[in-house]
Amino acid sequence: xxxxxxxxxxxxxxxxxxxxxxxxxxxxxxxxxxxxxxxxxxxxxxxxxxxxxxxxxxxxxxxxxxxxxxxxxxxxxxxxxxxxxxxxxxxxxxxxxxxxxxxxxxxxxxxxxxxxxxxxxxxxxxxxxxxxxxxxxxxxxxxxxxxxxxxxxxxxxxxxxxxxxxxxxxxxxxxxxxxxxxxxxxxxxxxxxxxxxxxxxxxxxxxxxxxxxxxxxxxxxxxxxxxxxxxxxxxxxxxxxxxxxxxxxxxxxxxxxxxxxxxxxxxxxxxxxxxxxxxxxxxxxxxxxxxxxxxxxxxxxxxxxxxxxxxxxxxxxxxxxxxxxxxxxxxxxxxxxxxxxxxxxxxxxxxxxxxxxxxxxxxxxxxxxxxxxxxxxxxxxxxxxxxxxxxxxxxxxxxxxxxxxxxxxxxxxxxxxxxxxxxxxxxxxxxxxxxxxxxxxxxxxxxxxxxxxxxxxxxxxxxxxxxxxxxxxxxxxxxx
Ligand code: SF4
Numbered sequence: 137x138x139x140x141x142x143x144x145x146x147x148x149x150x151x152x153x154x155x156x157x158x159x160x161x162x163x164x165x166x167x168x169x170x171x172x173x174x175x176x177x178x179x180x181x182x183x184x185x186x187x188x189x190x191x192x193x194x195x196x197x198x199x200x201x202x203x204x205x206x207x208x209x210x211x212x213x214x215x216x217x218x219x220x221x222x223x224x225x226x227x228x229x230x231x232x233x234x235x236x237x238x239x240x241x242x243x244x245x246x247x248x249x250x251x252x253x254x255x256x257x258x259x260x261x262x263x264x265x266x267x268x269x270x271x272x273x274x275x276x277x278x279x280x281x282x283x284x285x286x287x288x289x290x291x292x293x294x295x296x297x298x299x300x301x302x303x304x305x306x307x308x309x310x311x312x313x314x315x316x317x318x319x320x321x322x323x324x325x326x327x328x329x330x331x332x333x334x335x336x337x338x339x340x341x342x343x344x345x346x347x348x349x350x351x352x353x354x355x356x357x358x359x360x361x362x363x364x365x366x367x368x369x370x371x372x373x374x375x376x377x378x379x380x381x382x383x384x385x386x387x388x389x390x391x392x393x394x395x396x397x398x399x400x401x402x403x404x405x406x407x408x409x410x411x412x413x414x415x416x417x418x419x420x421x422x423x424x425x426x427x428x429x430x431x432x433x434x435x436x437x438x439x440x441x442x443x444x445x446x447x448x449x450x451x452x453x454x455x456x457x458x459x460x461x462x463x464x465x466x467x468x469x470x471x472x473x474x475x476x477x478x479x480x481x482x483x484x485x486x487x488x489x490x491x492x493x494x495x496x497x498x499x500x501x502x503x504x505x506x507x508x509x510x511x512x513x514x515x516x517x518x519x520x521x522x523x524x525x526x527x528x529x530x531x532x533x534x535x536x537x538x539x540x541x542x543x544x545x546x547x548x549x550x551x552x553x554x555x556x557x558x559x560x561x562x563x564x565x566x567x568x569x570x571x572x573x574x575x576x577x578x579x580x581x582x583x584x585x586x587x588x589x590x591x592x593x594x595x596x597x598x599x600x601x602x603x604x605x606x607x608x609x610x611x612x613x614x615x616x
Contacts, residue, residue, distance in 0.1 A: 234403065271520070274520060279552065310605050318562055319379075325437065361392050417456045502582075522536075558593035562581040
């Protein structure tokens with residue numbers, strides 16, 4: 137089944153009025169908003185998309201988008217056909233107000249649990265998790281697929297050092313080495329499993345633009361050309377303006393591409409970040425199981441399941457080119473979560489065919505003192521999951537962090553990984569000039585287990601026959 141069906145309905149204003157009157161405790165205020173938005177839309181069309189009309193319509197767009205999520209959140213325990221119909225109409229209204237026209241409405245919330253979606257890809261994933269199938273077979277076929285889709289000739293990139301073939305010649309593929317740069321450990325959320333949660337007593341830090349530039353300098357001195365900016369969710373300290381200023385400053389000074397792993401933003405917020413210079417957004421759903429999601433995220437803005445679920449879609453609409461999905465292993469049964477993530481990715485790919493999809497499978501090794509990992513995931517399951525994603529999405533980037541130990545990282549790098557961080561610090565301001573290996577540091581989001589310096593990780597990749605790249609291949613940054 138196609139995940140995107142062309143909308144045939146128009147906005148039924150009578151239905152929307154009835155729906156809000158029956159189900160929204162703030163009916164009067166919200167109905168007034170919709171009436172004004174409708175008028176601005178009509179006026180906007182009449183003024184032929186004049187600048188003023190567009191600005192007014194855009195500000196209504198953002199408020200209508202928020203209203204839609206507010207309603208989805210308030211009703212998420214009892215969502216029914218009427219709710220979905222209203223959500224689709226509000227989304228259509230948002231699309232028109234934001235100048236997107238009549239695109240198909242967002243429907244990730246329905247798609248991720250629809251067994252008819254991406255059935256073939258899901259079957260590939262399941263086959264890799266079947267313990268009757270020897271692990272060696274799964275590894276070999278994941279390796280073959282990765283090589284098929286990611287092998288590069290050293291001559292393609294002009295023989296730069298970054299593209300040298302390893303000693304095994306053509307046996308490998310290209311692997312992007314990158315680093316996270318933590319900007320802030322302040323967070324208003326209370327994710328049960330996270331060391332940054334509020335009000336955990338950890339030393340908190342927030343970087344100024346100058347401090348972020350110093351960190352970027354250290355990373356570029358190590359050879360990094362792709363940096364993932366990471367921050368907790370603390371709107372008073374880390375808003376779109378804050379990120380935009382840092383993104384512009386780093387892009388203006390260093391030849392790097394940037395992605396963000398931050399709280400979900402509105403479509404307009406993502407568009408502003410794209411304008412500032414990001415190419416990618418990583419946004420893990422953690423778990424696609426709504427009840428588990430509520431359990432692990434009881435307070436704070438992150439408790440809004442639909443707002444988070446559709447974050448990558450908003451990012452894509454805002455112009456983001458690389459979309460990173462993930463589930464946090466350890467929270468629940470990994471198979472249903474991985475299946476839902478595959479459906480989510482298939483939906484995004486169908487909707488935004490020109491974007492690159494990436495997957496990551498972070499695994500909880502330890503959490504705050506009172507947190508017991510409810511569903512530990514063993515190494516073999518993790519390996520089979522990565523291989524399953526490679527089979528389900530042969531062209532997707534598979535990303536691996538330094539949460540995992542060196543031996544496992546090396547095995548996965550030789551099997552299916554195409555993007556790997558090295559010598560990471562999960563502490564804001566945690567990189568020190570001249571210190572190549574990872575130091576012991578308080579206040580990190582999670583413990584770094586693979587603490588090897590960048591050179592050792594690169595040597596491992598080259599020994600495996602891989603072509604180490606530092607730049608995101610399709611986005612060579614502008615050098616200033
Ligand atoms: S996982 Fe993210 S949002 Fe949740 S407490 Fe940690 S930093 Fe905050």
